[in-house]
Structures are given as C-alpha cells and as structure tokens.
Amino acid sequence: MKNQVLANPFVVGRYVSDDFFCDRKQETDFLRKQIRNGRNVALISSRRMGKSGLVAHFFNQSDVSEEYYTFYVDIYATSSFSEFVYLLGKAIYEQLKPRKTVWAERFFQVISSLRVGFKIDSQTGDTVFDISLGDIHSPQTTLDQIFEYLENADRPCIVAIDEFQQIGSYTAERGADAHPLGANVEALLRTKIQQCRQTQFIFSGSKRHLMSNMFNSPAKPFYQSVIMMGLEPIPLDVYTDFAVRMFENRGKTVSPEAVKAVYRRFEGCTWFVQMMMNELFALTPVQGVCGTDLLAEASAHIIASQYMGYQEQMAHLPLKQKQLLIAIAKERQVSGITSAAFIKRNQLSSASSVQAALKSLLKEDVVVNDDGRYRIYDYFFAEWIAENY
Numbered sequence: 001m002k003n004q005v006l007a008n009p010f011v012v013g014r015y016v017s018d019d020f021f022c023d024r025k026q027e028t029d030f031l032r033k034q035i036r037n038g039r040n041v042a043l044i045s046s047r048r049m050g051k052s053g054l055v056a057h058f059f060n061q062s063d064v065s066e067e068y069y070t071f072y073v074d075i076y077a078t079s080s081f082s083e084f085v086y087l088l089g090k091a092i093y094e095q096l097k098p099r100k101t102v103w104a105e106r107f108f109q110v111i112s113s114l115r116v117g118f119k120i121d122s123q124t125g126d127t128v129f130d131i132s133l134g135d136i137h138s139p140q141t142t143l144d145q146i147f148e149y150l151e152n153a154d155r156p157c158i159v160a161i162d163e164f165q166q167i168g169s170y171t172a173e174r175g176a177d178a179h180p181l182g183a184n185v186e187a188l189l190r191t192k193i194q195q196c197r198q199t200q201f202i203f204s205g206s207k208r209h210l211m212s213n214m215f216n217s218p219a220k221p222f223y224q225s226v227i228m229m230g231l232e233p234i235p236l237d238v239y240t241d242f243a244v245r246m247f248e249n250r251g252k253t254v255s256p257e258a259v260k261a262v263y264r265r266f267e268g269c270t271w272f273v274q275m276m277m278n279e280l281f282a283l284t285p286v287q288g289v290c291g292t293d294l295l296a297e298a299s300a301h302i303i304a305s306q307y308m309g310y311q312e313q314m315a316h317l318p319l320k321q322k323q324l325l326i327a328i329a330k331e332r333q334v335s336g337i338t339s340a341a342f343i344k345r346n347q348l349s350s351a352s353s354v355q356a357a358l359k360s361l362l363k364e365d366v367v368v369n370d371d372g373r374y375r376i377y378d379y380f381f382a383e384w385i386a387e388n389y
Contacts, residue, residue, distance in 0.1 A: 035064075035068075042203045165210040233270070262277060280295070302380055323357075325376065337374050
C-alpha cells in the first residue's frame with residue numbers, strides 16, 4: 001500500500017501504510033529487537049494512544065513481514081475462554097486465507113476441532129469460516145491445536161493479542177473438557193506460551209493497573225515473563241512536522257501554532273489529535289491556510305456528529321454518575337475527587353456516593369485515572385457535557 005493517495009491523510013482508527021503513520025521509530029525498533037531476541041512483549045498505554053497502529057506498523061515492516069507470519073486479535077469484547085479461542089482461531093484463519101500457501105491449507109487438517117465450522121461458498125468456491133461460539137465444544141483442545149499449528153509453521157510466528165487484560169475477567173466455564181477455567185486461564189495460557197519455540201507474543205493492554213499486576217505480581221502466572229514497554233504521546237515537534245508535511249503534500253498549509261494547540265488540547269493522545277487534524281484538513285480548501293481560527297468550528301463539527309450518542313449515553317446514566325460526570329467535565333481534571341472541597345464546589349452528596357459512582361464510571365471506561373488525575377476519557381464528550389449541563 002506504499003504511495004497510496006488518500007483524500008485525507010489524517011487516518012483515524014486504522015493503519016494504512018508507512019506514508020500516513022507518524023514516527024514511532026524508536027518503539028518499532030524496540031519491538032524488532034525484543035522479537036529477534038526471542039522475548040515476548042507487554043505493550044501498555046492508555047486507550048487510543050496508538051498501540052494497535054504501532055503493532056500494524058511493526059508487522060508492515062518488510063523485514064518482519066518477509067521473515068514472520070504475523071497475526072493480530074482484539075479480545076476487548078470477550079468475556080470467556082471460549083470466546084478467546086474462537087477469536088484467536090478466526091483471526092489466524094482470516095489473516096492466512098489470502099496467502100494461498102500450503103501451510104494455510106493445512107489449517108483445517110491440524111485444527112480438526114474447528115473443521116465442522118468451515119464451509120465452501122457456492123459462488124466463489126472459497127472456504128468460509130462459519131462457526132459460532134456454540135461450536136466450540138472443547139476450547140482447551142482447540143487451543144492446543146492452534147498452538148500446535150503455529151509451532152509447526154514453515155516460518156516463525158508473531159501473535160499480537162490486544163486488550164490482553166480481559167483474560168483476567170473470564171468466569172469459570174463448564175465445557176466438554178470439564179476444566180475449571182476462569183481464574184486458571186492465565187495459568188493455562190502461560191504454560192502453553194512457555195512451551196512455544198517459534199511463536200512469540202505481543203500482549204497489549206489499556207488497563208494499566210491490571211496489565212501491570214498481571215506481569216509484575218509474583219502471585220500471577222505471567223510474572224516476569226515479558227519485556228515491559230510503555231507508549232507515550234508522540235513528541236510535539238515530531239507530530240507538528242508530520243502534520244505540516246501532510247498538508248503541504250496536498251497543496252494546503254497549516255500553521256504550527258494550530259497543530260500545537262490541537263496537540264496540547266488533547267494532551268498528545270493520538271486518536272483525538274488525529275481526529276481533530278482530520279476535520280481541520282477537511283475544512284481547509286486547496287491552497288488555503290489552516291490556523292487556530294478554525295479550531296472551534298472543527299471541534300463543533302466532530303461533537304455534532306456524536307451528538308445523538310452522547311445524549312443517549314447521558315440519558316442512561318444513574319443520577320449520581322451523571323452528577324459526578326458533569327462535575328469532572330466542568331473541571332476537566334480532578335485530583336482530590338473525594339475531597340470536601342470538590343464535593344462542596346459541585347454540590348455532590350457525599351464522599352461515599354462519589355466513590356461508588358466513580359467505581360462504575362471507571363469500570364465502563366467513561367472516566368480514566370491518569371496518575372491520580374481523573375478525567376472523562378472522550379475529550380469531545382467532556383466538552384459536550386461542559387457546554388450542555
């Protein structure tokens with residue numbers, strides 16, 4: 001996908017190619033070094049800082065794509081071991097399917113427990129992955145077969161598992177294996193991964209305290225089994241140069257001051273910065289200049305596009321959570337969230353009710369804790385709340 005021309009170069013929510021990817025050279029080199037030296041990596045940062053983009057960028061490097069088979073699976077929405085196994089098998093199959101290699105064709109032979117879930121498309125003649133969770137009768141057996149398949153590939157494999165902290169929340173299951181999983185999923189996966197000789201893993205996660213506990217606690221199966229890697233915001237000067245170049249390459253101009261204002265407004269959080277730059281680029285005509293005067297209009301357009309979702313989200317919140325969310329939005333960031341001063345200033349009822357509401361908002365990722373400072377995760381949502389309540 002090199003030299004691809006996009007109408008808007010500020011890509012949001014997906015990876016296209018190196019041409020539209022900003023920097024992360026040191027991080028990419030770090031991943032390359034660890035993988036080449038046989039080390040698994042835990043990649044930890046807040047949500048939408050660019051973890052999945054970095055992994056896709058790393059997988060897209062010519063030396064990596066030529067030497068390894070690479071697989072990516074996002075388990076954020078999973079709640080059980082069976083779902084995990086299902087998504088892992090599906091991700092491997094779907095990423096192998098276009099390759100048309102002998103090894104790809106062996107997928108059905110080795111992972112026999114999933115064979116029932118494949119069918120031939122009558123129109124194209126292609127094999128289609130067509131199973132449901134109900135078809136995973138023996139998840140541990142299927143997992144064993146998946147690992148056997150990876151370990152017998154004709155080149156090394158790299159498996160990236162996004163939102164890996166989810167495995168710690170899996171509840172006990174009763175399957176054909178009669179294996180009391182749930183809390184033991186971590187131990188089972190650790191054992192399987194430890195036995196791998198030519199398959200390596202990148203475990204990425206956005207719940208920093210959960211990921212840190214998983215890999216740093218002596219009581220946990222994954223203790224000291226990985227190289228830890230954080231992901232900080234792209235440096236301001238680097239992103240500014242990138243944004244200016246993207247505009248210039250398409251006959252437009254953006255002032256460095258405008259880029260810096262966007263970056264600081266969203267504290268360098270990649271997705272939100274990119275979203276704002278995407279809208280600013282769209283608002284700037286060819287041969288036109290984008291300055292700080294366009295920021296308010298761009299922000300208003302983005303918030304307007306999310307208006308119904310924001311309204312729906314607020315409507316379904318319990319009163320105490322809604323009150324706390326409004327208080328946080330008006331102050332942008334809150335350190336002493338249960339302090340008497342904060343409670344009095346925002347006319348909240350009590351420290352205990354704030355604590356209970358905060359617990360629920362944190363669990364649902366509506367609010368995040370950045371080193372003791374609480375803020376609403378979605379910056380645009382926070383602005384909408386502050387303006388409307």
